[in-house]
Amino acid sequence: xxxxxxxxxxxxxxxxxxxxxxxxxxxxxxxxxxxxxxxxxxxxxxxxxxxxxxxxxxxxxxxxxxxxxxxxxxxxxxxxxxxxxxxxxxxxxxxxxxxxxxxxxxxxxxxxxxxxxxxxxxxxxxxxxxxxxxxxxxxxxxxxxxxxxxxxxxxxxxxxxxxxxxxxxxxxxxxxxxxxxxxxxxxxxxxxxxxxxxxxxxxxxxxxxxxxxxxxxxxxxxxxxxxxxxxxxxxxxxxxxxxxxxxxxxxxxxxxxxxxxxxxxxxxxxxxxxxxxxxxxxxxxxxxxxxxxxxxxxxxxxxxxxxxxxxxxxxxxx
Amino acid sequence: xxxxxxxxxxxxxxxxxxxxxxxxxxxxxxxxxxxxxxxxxxxxxxxxxxxxxxxxxxxxxxxxxxxxxxxxxxxxxxxxxxxxxxxxxxxxxxxxxxxxxxxxxxxxxxxxxxxxxxxxxxxxxxxxxxxxxxxxxxxxxxxxxxxxxxxxxxxxxxxxxxxxxxxxxxxxxxxxxxxxxxxxxxxxxxxxxxxxxxxxxxxxxxxxxxxxxxxx
Numbered sequence: 001x002x003x004x005x006x007x008x009x010x011x012x013x014x015x016x017x018x019x020x021x022x023x024x025x026x027x028x029x030x031x032x033x034x035x036x037x038x039x040x041x042x043x044x045x046x047x048x049x050x051x052x053x054x055x056x057x058x059x060x061x062x063x064x065x066x067x068x069x070x071x072x073x074x075x076x077x078x079x080x081x082x083x084x085x086x087x088x089x090x091x092x093x094x095x096x097x098x099x100x101x102x103x104x105x106x107x108x109x110x111x112x113x114x115x116x117x118x119x120x121x122x123x124x125x126x127x128x129x130x131x132x133x134x135x136x137x138x139x140x141x142x143x144x145x146x147x148x149x150x151x152x153x154x155x156x157x158x159x160x161x162x163x164x165x166x167x168x169x170x171x172x173x174x175x176x177x178x179x180x181x182x183x184x185x186x187x188x189x190x191x192x193x194x195x196x197x198x199x200x201x202x203x204x205x206x207x208x209x210x211x212x213x214x215x216x217x218x219x220x221x222x223x224x225x226x227x228x229x230x231x232x233x234x235x236x237x238x239x240x241x242x243x244x245x246x247x248x249x250x251x252x253x254x255x256x257x258x259x260x261x262x263x264x265x266x267x268x269x270x271x272x273x274x275x276x277x278x279x280x281x282x283x284x285x286x287x288x289x290x291x292x293x294x295x296x297x298x299x300x301x302x303x304x305x306x307x308x309x310x311x312x313x314x315x316x317x318x
Numbered sequence: 319x320x321x322x323x324x325x326x327x328x329x330x331x332x333x334x335x336x337x338x339x340x341x342x343x344x345x346x347x348x349x350x351x352x353x354x355x356x357x358x359x360x361x362x363x364x365x366x367x368x369x370x371x372x373x374x375x376x377x378x379x380x381x382x383x384x385x386x387x388x389x390x391x392x393x394x395x396x397x398x399x400x401x402x403x404x405x406x407x408x409x410x411x412x413x414x415x416x417x418x419x420x421x422x423x424x425x426x427x428x429x430x431x432x433x434x435x436x437x438x439x440x441x442x443x444x445x446x447x448x449x450x451x452x453x454x455x456x457x458x459x460x461x462x463x464x465x466x467x468x469x470x471x472x473x474x475x476x477x478x479x480x481x482x483x484x485x486x487x488x489x490x491x492x493x494x495x496x497x498x499x500x501x502x503x504x505x506x507x508x509x510x511x512x513x514x515x516x517x518x519x520x521x522x523x524x525x526x527x528x529x530x531x532x533x534x
Contacts (some may be wrong), residue, residue, distance in 0.1 A: 180322075180327055181326065182329060182448065185330035185331060300413045300414060304337070304338065304413075307418070308337065310421060314421075314425050314428075315428055315447075318428040318432065
């Protein structure tokens with residue numbers, strides 16, 4: 001295969017291009033899931049561009065911040081957004097190589113996302129309001145449980161390819177063709193639960209509610225308004241798209257372009273969009289058919305995914 | 319996707335469903351998971367029937383799908399509706415703890431499967447591994463759950479595991495034996511269903527640990 005790690009300038013421009021593309025498409029995914037969910041409930045749902053309207057509206061407003069807020073509060077959404085954008089450059093989307101894959105693989109990706117979450121949780125504690133603290137504490141509780149499961153699930157896939165680098169992981173699958181191993185399905189099931197938990201979807205968190213007792217992510221960002229809130233919402237949408245792309249990369253990379261020919265890129269774009277859409281449907285169905293779990297039962301759900309991910313890893317050795 | 323891929327995928331799906339059964343407290347969902355598991359078993363049987371042209375396996379597949387993926391789940395759901403008990407409230411072991419135990423059991427099942435001459439590698443390794451793991455998980459579920467319905471489902475999971483090995487690894491059972499087993503399963507589920515209703519009538523609960531009160 002031709003050398004996949006191009007010179008720095010080309011990698012950088014590709015990274016900017018990919019980040020911009022994912023940033024542009026993320027609000028669409030979020031609205032699409034909302035719309036499909038509404039249709040399942042016999043409601044009309046928002047127009048497909050609603051995500052963009054919301055962001056435009058929030059970005060035009062002036063930021064309102066508490067008098068007691070320090071720079072940590074201001075930095076929170078910016079670091080969160082920056083981390084999400086940085087993470088988009090570490091994942092292969094259309095071409096079987098991540099733009100900045102020389103920088104690092106799975107560990108860097110998980111670390112970058114964790115940095116964003118840390119910044120947001122710290123910022124939520126900064127104003128000293130009860131809601132921010134409660135939301136941050138809940139979010140970190142779930143994250144502390146979900147992160148090991150995420151790592152184990154990713155490691156199970158990495159073990160098959162013999163590399164922690166997402167780019168070479170995808171390339172090895174494309175090269176050798178897909179060989180099914182029971183561990184793939186176990187890892188997929190485990191990671192799907194993690195994606196639900198990490199993106200704050202229904203069995204774990206309800207993105208559509210602002211009810212005091214149940215909200216997790218929303219409680220954490222309750223004090224933000226205007227552009228600050230826009231950054232948080234946008235970054236959350238990007239993170240969701242990123243997680244779905246990650247699932248596509250690891251378990252069904254078929255159709256991804258291995259060269260820069262325009263035809264291959266177009267095919268890859270269609271394949272990627274279709275696969276993400278399928279996963280979005282799965283997320284929608286999960287959201288619509290499950291009831292939200294009590295907070296104290298969330299660890300049970302996450303422990304299922306932790307078990308599945310561990311099993312996926314263990315079976316590789318047996 | 320080749321035949322062996324499909325077989326491995328279905329077997330892994332059966333293992334995942336057995337695993338989710340352990341993590342599940344709602345009885346309806348547990349029954350649906352069992353139905354899914356049986357459907358996957360039916361697909362395994364049909365796949366082998368096509369790929370190895372063993373046409374008698376089509377009968378097995380049909381019996382499996384109609385009986386275990388539709389009839390038995392429907393019957394069990396009707397019982398639950400009738401007695402109005404929908405959740406496993408408190409198993410003997412908490413969910414995370416039972417998941418941990420099942421993890422260990424699966425590892426043991428998979429490890430043991432390498433001891434069989436057929437289980438050395440390839441598809442049959444995974445089929446035997448999955449079946450042994452499901453067998454152990456089913457037995458574990460049977461001893462740690464209190465509700466009679468869950469225990470029936472655990473028994474049926476064990477039966478699915480045995481069937482998976484019988485179809486996937488051995489040259490197959492005579493049709494008479496298969497029909498006999500199918501008939502046994504129907505009778506067992508019917509009898510257990512009646513037993514559950516009797517238990518509920520007497521104790522107003524499905525909790526089989528209360529049966530020890532019957533001792534004089």
